[in-house]
Amino acid sequence: MPEARAMVLHGPRDLRPGAFPLPDAGEDGALLRVEACGICGSDYEQFEGALPSPYPVIPGHEPVGVIERIGPLASRRWGVRAGDRVAVESMLRCGHCADCVQGNYGRCGARGGVSVYGFKPIADAPALWGGYATHMYLDPHALVHRIAPEIAPEIAVLFNPLGAGFRWAVEMPRLRTGETIAILGPGQRGLACVIAAREAGAGAVIITGLRRDDEKLALAREFGADAAIDVERDNVVRRVRELTDGRGADVVVDVTAYAVDAVTQAVDLARRGGRVVLAGTKGGRAVPEFISDRVVTKELTIFGALGVDWPAYEHAVRLIESGRYPLDKLHTHTLPLAEAERGLRMLSGETGEPAIHIALVP
Ligand SMILES: [Zn+2]
Numbered sequence: 135m136p137e138a139r140a141m142v143l144h145g146p147r148d149l150r151p152g153a154f155p156l157p158d159a160g161e162d163g164a165l166l167r168v169e170a171c172g173i174c175g176s177d178y179e180q181f182e183g184a185l186p187s188p189y190p191v192i193p194g195h196e197p198v199g200v201i202e203r204i205g206p207l208a209s210r211r212w213g214v215r216a217g218d219r220v221a222v223e224s225m226l227r228c229g230h231c232a233d234c235v236q237g238n239y240g241r242c243g244a245r246g247g248v249s250v251y252g253f254k255p256i257a258d259a260p261a262l263w264g265g266y267a268t269h270m271y272l273d274p275h276a277l278v279h280r281i282a283p284e285i286a287p288e289i290a291v292l293f294n295p296l297g298a299g300f301r302w303a304v305e306m307p308r309l310r311t312g313e314t315i316a317i318l319g320p321g322q323r324g325l326a327c328v329i330a331a332r333e334a335g336a337g338a339v340i341i342t343g344l345r346r347d348d349e350k351l352a353l354a355r356e357f358g359a360d361a362a363i364d365v366e367r368d369n370v371v372r373r374v375r376e377l378t379d380g381r382g383a384d385v386v387v388d389v390t391a392y393a394v395d396a397v398t399q400a401v402d403l404a405r406r407g408g409r410v411v412l413a414g415t416k417g418g419r420a421v422p423e424f425i426s427d428r429v430v431t432k433e434l435t436i437f438g439a440l441g442v443d444w445p446a447y448e449h450a451v452r453l454i455e456s457g458r459y460p461l462d463k464l465h466t467h468t469l470p471l472a473e474a475e476r477g478l479r480m481l482s483g484e485t486g487e488p489a490i491h492i493a494l495v496p
Pocket residue numbers: 174175176195196224294
């Protein structure tokens with residue numbers, strides 16, 4: 135009997151291979167043959183146990199693959215057929231709650247924190263709810279985007295970080311042509327923000343990082359950043375003032391993970407009336423010395439950003455297909471499924487090997 139192979143997380147730091155029967159697509163679902171799955175920063179938090187997750191679970195919520203089987207209803211609804219290549223959104227929305235019907239399906243009230251690919255336990259039939267696998271089940275509530283078959287799978291999966299770039303740097307803060315944006319953190323999502331801001335016609339794009347990020351900062355310049363600031367060497371507030379004629383940035387996006395001081399810095403870097411997007415999570419820690427009066431006196435607007443939505447994913451897919459950016463430079467590692475743990479540890483910096491974007495290819 136044909137089987138799906140997958141990596142299964144049985145508990146914190148307990149990731150092992152497993153095998154599952156291939157399910158039917160049913161009337162309104164589909165079966166995806168996974169070509170590649172991006173490793174996300176939140177996958178590491180899940181692996182470590184910092185992010186609550188049911189066990190055992192197949193991780194992975196950033197897959198691209200080919201539709202292997204599809205039910206007639208799903209085919210009609212999604213406009214795709216067997217053999218089509220699709221990028222699959224992370225979230226499984228219900229489609230009926232108040233948030234869903236208003237288009238804010240990322241906040242779907244019915245989700246209860248479990249209806250996200252990579253976070254549904256294998257106990258829920260048909261078990262294949264994660265991208266760290268040869269096959270994944272596409273639920274009737276899945277959202278798929280067609281993506282050109284010519285793109286290499288490990289580049290195609292960049293739809294996820296790039297989608298985040300479009301939503302967090304452009305859509306949410308309504309970045310306008312000619313505006314200045316400061317991006318804190320040069321990881322895959324920070325670099326994606328640089329590209330998205332460039333695409334949106336930003337006037338000046340500034341990115342910050344640490345000394346050990348020098349290669350990522352150089353890459354940011356290649357992708358169109360006008361200034362890349364090493365916060366350990368330079369006074370970032372002074373540098374941004376210099377670059378903006380003393381005004382500060384119109385938009386500041388924080389995509390740093392765990393760095394709580396980036397939040398106060400974002401408030402300092404924004405101009406009066408500016409917009410701040412907080413997208414990097416801090417492992418539940420409080421921000422010390424956060425002076426809320428600065429938000430009041432500067433009349434700042436602060437957005438919390440979780441995930442990506444349909445228009446941002448569409449932007450990302452079209453950008454990848456355009457071939458306008460050397461995205462292969464963003465992608466640093468392709469690993470087989472069996473090396474998922476190594477990929478997770480590498481992305482987190484645990485192994486000391488420099489990595490930006492890592493894809494698992496079954
Ligand atoms: Zn993710």
